[in-house]
Amino acid sequence: MPELPEVETVRRGLQPAMEGSRILRAEVRREGLRWPFPPGLGQRLKGARVERLRRRSKYILADLSTNETMLLHLGMSGRITLSGLEAPHVPGQFHHQHPAPEKHDHVIFHMENGARVAFNDARRFGALDLIATDRADAHPLLAALGPEPLGNTFNGAHLVARLKGRKGPVKALLLDQRIVAGLGNIYVCEALFRAGIHPARAGGRISAARLERLAAIIREVLQEAITAGGSSLRDYRQADGELGYFQHSFRVYDRAGLPCPTPGCADHISRIVQGGRSSFFCATCQK
């Protein structure tokens, strides 16, 4: 589900509820998600203050006062919902009115400031782990990740170096988190459309000039999506329950059969399956 813009939107929404506040109690309502939760999870979180909420790729990282970092991944269907947020009289203080837990609320954080944060994930492809903060970068799920697409080290030269000699379709290569971290199916489709690159084109057979443009477009699309609060399809919502609205800006994703949005193009959007994932593109505009 959530790709980089959605995760970043969730992180920003959680900041006022979590950063600087203590976890009075972590209500752990099942044994694990994709993997078992770490041993003693509830006890290790109890009383910990969240010093900082960060994001790396599609992971939310909460640095705790216990010198541990909690790592969250939303998988395909993960959501985080906040309650107790209505019109605080004092900034940072939240009301203590909370709804009953919903189906698939697996972990609920009861914060000292009155906020309640529920990690909900119907399909349970998500993850939650704890690791020593000074070794967080070495966590097995983070260690091999490529550069942040919105960071300083991601550019055309990086794509040139990483795609050189690769025979596989550029679509699959951009989904490979070791090459660039944070893209998913939606934003790869959208970026390839804007860059005029066919998703089936071999990664190693794209000119440096086109990859330079692709890198800039990836940043542009992600930035626009963050500004829009992400894309709300089925179950994604921002932490405060608001819907993102970038889905209204999709040019190709989930638009098979609809007219190509390029002015003057008479073609329609195609759908193919690559590596088991749908790819959407215009066969006229993307070569």
Added chain:
DNA sequence: CGATACACCTGTGTGC
């Protein structure tokens, strides 16, 4: 090494 298939799991939409 690289490319591909499969696994995990629930919910929703579609066609009969």
Added chain:
DNA sequence: TGCACACAGGTGTATC
């Protein structure tokens, strides 16, 4: 209304 099936924003693991 029921049922079978396809499909969904991800990614680790196994297999050539």
